[in-house]
Amino acid sequence: ITRRDFVSNSSKLAMGAMIVPRRVLGGVGHQTPSDTLNIAIVGAGGVGGENAQEFGSENIVAVCDLDHDLVAAKVEERTHSGDGTPREKGLRWKEQYASAAKYTDFRVMLEQQSDIEAVLIATPDHAHAAIAAAAMRAGKHVYVQKPLTYTVHEARVLQELAESTGVVTQMGNQGHSSDDARLINEWVAAGVIGNVREVHVWTNRPIWSQGLLRPAPFPEDFERDAPDRSWWPGSVDAAHAAGLWGDFPVPKQLDWDLYLGPVARDVQYHPIYHPFHWRGWVDFGVGALGDMGAHLIDHPYWALDLGYPTSIESTSSPWGGPSDDPVSYPMATTVHYEFPRRGLMPPVTMHWYDGGLMPQRPPQLPSDVRLNREGGVIFVGERGLLMHETYGRQPRLFPEGLAEEAAKVPQSYTRIEDSHEMNWANACKGVGEATCPFSYASPLTEVMLLGLVALRTGQGFKIEYDAKHMRVTNSERANEYLVREYREGWAL
Incomplete structure (x- = not known):
């Protein structure tokens, strides 16, 4: 869509005309709750790696990033604190990263790996909406780092998609x-x-x-x-x-x-x-x-x-x-x-x-x-x-x-007993509600x-x-x- 098209058709966009509805649990591509959640991380070299460390009790089945050399270096950094003390969460994340399937293109990941139930997105801001929309349309629960989107229009689209798909959503403002x-x-x-x-x-x-x-x-x-x-x-x-x-x-x-x-x-x-x-x-x-x-x-x-x-x-x-x-x-x-x-x-x-x-x-x-x-x-x-x-x-x-x-x-x-990330993961499994949908x-x-x-x-x-x-x-x-x-x- 171009800006010129938007200005002349804003009323349609405000109504979410670009959204294809899919009604919830049991809908096409939707995964049923289980004891552990199969999570994919998209963007793991920065704050996404920090988020991933909170999922020690879950299954990180896929990691998608455009620079896996950077991710691997950051994963290693997180295994120890500044004084050399081992960090349990970081060591667990290193194990999860090693065993997870690796991708560079999130579209390929969503198409090829059917066991993914939820996707955490921590890429640069400009890509948030495209990845989140694709994941939600595939029936995946989504956690998107802040800011949720790059534009006002994208924020409206993701809100409508969350309503129409019924997946569990969370923004990463802990x-x-x-x-x-x-x-x-x-x-x-x-x-x-x-x-x-x-x-x-x-x-x-x-x-x-x-x-x-x-x-x-x-x-x-x-x-x-x-x-x-x-x-x-x-x-x-x-x-x-x-x-x-x-x-x-x-x-x-x-x-x-x-x-x-x-x-x-x-x-x-x-x-x-x-x-x-x-x-x-x-x-x-x-x-x-x-x-x-x-x-x-x-x-x-x-x-x-x-x-x-x-x-x-x-x-x-x-x-x-x-x-x-x-x-x-x-x-x-x-x-x-x-x-x-x-x-x-x-x-x-x-x-x-x-x-x-x-x-x-x-x-x-x-x-x-x-x-x-x-x-x-x-x-x-x-x-x-x-x-x-x-x-x-x-x-x-x-x-x-x-x-x-x-x-x-x-x-x-x-009060929320778990981390912001685990609050979302638990909600994906049917336990409680996400705090920042x-x-x-x-x-x-x-x-x-x-x-x-x-x-x-x-x-x-x-x-x-x-x-x-x-x-x-x-x-x-x-x-x-x-x-x-x-x-x-x-x-x-």
Whole structure:
């Protein structure tokens, strides 16, 4: 689908017209629950390997990755801690990886290996939706790392697919399963801080390169050994230097064409993309907001039942590349969301800050309390403040006298005994429910990505959003950024 097609047919897309229904348990390709779950890992060199370690009690029957050399090295790293102490989970994962079937193409894996019941997806952001959609249509349960999708449209498609297939779904924002997250909800619901009309959310991300130009080959007259080239890669950060120029053939173990996947642009391989630094590049990631929004926006979004915003406005430092077609995200961004009244709850304005930007210190905060520069959230209530760190950790109340009242709030949210990953695996086997299914994760992801839509539309331009029809009402240009162009054969 092209952006032009999307703008003229957005009402159809909002209704999920591209989805082929399949009704649940017992439907075509659906696996019945059993004592152990047969799991496939797609993308195991980074956080996917960390997730895989949580499945020691399950069967990891397949691992799909475009760079198995990297995966093997990371698997070995995880067998011991920094001081050389053996790590039981890492050693178990090494055994599972050794015995699992190996693939580079997820489509081949899904077609050839019928015993797969569930798929965990931890690839770069741009490929999440394509892999998840294929797995769900094949009747597989899916766990997708955050951010769930690359575009708003993709989030809607995956939500509809989850409903139509009935498979168990989970997004990988592990803080959503924490006791602290539930405590925050209970305090807010009990009115400990009163009505909340303002929320501040911040993170120190990106901790990778952004605001860069597209990497390019060395100029023809470039002298690698010239004295004025002695800075590279010494005194200047190597990642930034590599982002300027260089001639880099595709490593023999890496399938770069498959790495590009749905990317419509013909991007040449460069080591600044793979591994990890892809997050800052528009073709592959969604920047700091996509990386950490699911861990930070999650808690006020859940506790305040925010739903969809009606307007979004964003400003930032410069993008990398031309303003009409940037290639890397800004180093620092602010986003301002306005959410309408929800029942008896008042409207809420939520402010996002990244790249080292932080909110002004609330006057209600005691002088000896510091804002954690890594990240956090402040709920500004009529009676006081609720502040927590990234992932919902260490929730605190101010003035501190509110703690006595909070201690009397009854527990109303069931605590999750297992890890976020095992919560999903158990739900796949019919034990309990997944804590962050796509029915919740897709709207949360949409909120995050709307911040980038506003930023792409123009600095300081407030977009007005009609969530029911998935459409920006005051900018046709903004509607183009709700969807993406796909390489042939990759459209959802």
